[in-house]
Amino acid sequence: MSNKDREVILSIKHVDISFDTGHKKKFVAVKDANFDIYKGETFALVGESGSGKTTLGRAILRINPCSAGEIIFEGKRISGKISKAEDRNVIRNIQMIFQDPAASLNERATIDYCVSEGLYNFHLYENEADRSAKVDKALNDVGLLPEHKSRYPHEFSGGQRQRVGIARAMIMDPKFIVADEPISALDVSIRAQVLNLMNKLKAERNLTYLFIAHDLSVVRFIADRIAVIHHGEIVEIADSETLFKYPIHPYTTALLSTVPMPDPIVERTRTHIVYDPSKLDQSGEEREMRELRPGHFLHCTSKEFAEYEEKIAQMEKEQG
């Protein structure tokens, strides 16, 4: 299916996010981010620590304000000043799964309260029995038991806690989920369990995910499309398959070269590529998003674009 026929659920348009540092100069965490997320897909945002992935994710949830540009959700602007009713609408429809399940649950509240917090805030239940039934169902959906309701978060394992976090987001019946590195704080043995659960819920409820991660092997497993972000700039956007097959931007190739291989013999021959931004076109021309192949975008100058064109043609020839 061509991307043009698909329904856009969330659109990020020329978004800048900056923070006051106390000096005159502001720290710009995200520069000119520009992409669409289609309904029903898993869109991954990958990049190194401090590249602005989480900042962008939080801007969608209206936690970080945008200093320029706008974010459109289902045709309506949700960035900047919006009415109270629209703000509530954003909360109902966009939910977040947090990175650290230990830090993102209130240690002094029971699981019952943690999960039903959203229900209380929007009064999404008819009576106490209905609320209780909804919590039971939400816990059951993530593979937890109703008996857990009276427990406190510290009594759970990391994977269970993360599933409580997922249940808390899902009970709001959202359309869009921002998953901020949902498995990076978990034990390796239960990562797959949580990812499979997320995929199952996505299929059942027709969800759209923005999946923030730094681990490319995970992204390859879960994402439909991937955006690579470096120092607040999105450098490459492509379908998951295309990106792994034809990584064009030097930063993407460098990032891919850091993925460890499970085969020890191959792993020994793996070479690290170090990204050197000084090797890019230094002519001073403004970089912009250019479409190299349908659905494959690169942040580059016209001179670089010509180089990338050559590179991808070469790769296509080699790989047939």
Add this chain to the structure above:
Amino acid sequence: MMEEKIIEKDLFTFASFDKYESEHIAAPKYSYWKSVWHTFIKSKFTVGVAIVMLIMIGFAMIQPIISGYDPLIAPNVNDESMRFIKPCKEHIFGTDNLGNEVFDVVWAGAKNSIIIGFVCTFINMIVGIAVGAVWGFSKKMDKWMIEVYNIVSNVPFLLLAMILSYAMGAGMGTLIFVMCITDWIFVAYFIRTQVMIIRDREYNLASKCLGTSTWTMIKNNILPYLVSVIMTYVARMIPSIIGYEVFLSYMGLGLGVTKASLGRMVSTYTSYMNGYPHLFWIPVSVLALLAISLYIVGQKLADATDPRTHM
């Protein structure tokens, strides 16, 4: 050579598998307040001090009703033989310069001190926590509240106490007013700092993403974490206010002559220190015992409310 064993199919059955089995939590159910109670009563010393404290408070509340002591009525004032009797069987704490039972005077004074200590602490805490919680949460409010704090906290307390007690007349109401008018801001400032420490933790961000209002967040996400530090503050505040009441009464600024007061007792009895030291030492000891037991119980309660001690 081993003989080949024939493995019959019917020797095997499928083991059942329950995917929820691994989800069970074996640990006994945890309840915060129950754990607080168990931790508190674990130490015999604490329980002993708590009993002493409760007896003293109970005695101070009940004894004055029975004795009917009133500083304006001194029934034995004209009976020379009733003055300055040393502690004995009939007069447990002896009698003073007016022929009053020191036992009655001490408990009547202790009653007023305890009432003032508890009422002032209660008012200061309620106002301080309410203001401090919102203050810590709101960056806008912080800007001007810090200026209010700078002004109010620099008002000299003794001067204010003197002016107010002359303007409003000495008495219980004035004393409570004096102790509450500036003290709440220190509580508010303390709570503000505590709130700021936990305000930006990730679970608060999660609550914000779920649309939780500020008040609900203060009630459910912030205050439960502060129980222990608030208890510590209360444990220090009650004895310190009792001490202040005694100090102000000693200075003549506290309760008027119509009310019994430990502070004024100490101040009048100081002059008989050489001849009748018991007159001085009895109210001081009662005051010390009361303050220390309140402080220890408060501290132990503060420790018990810290969940790190529950394991």
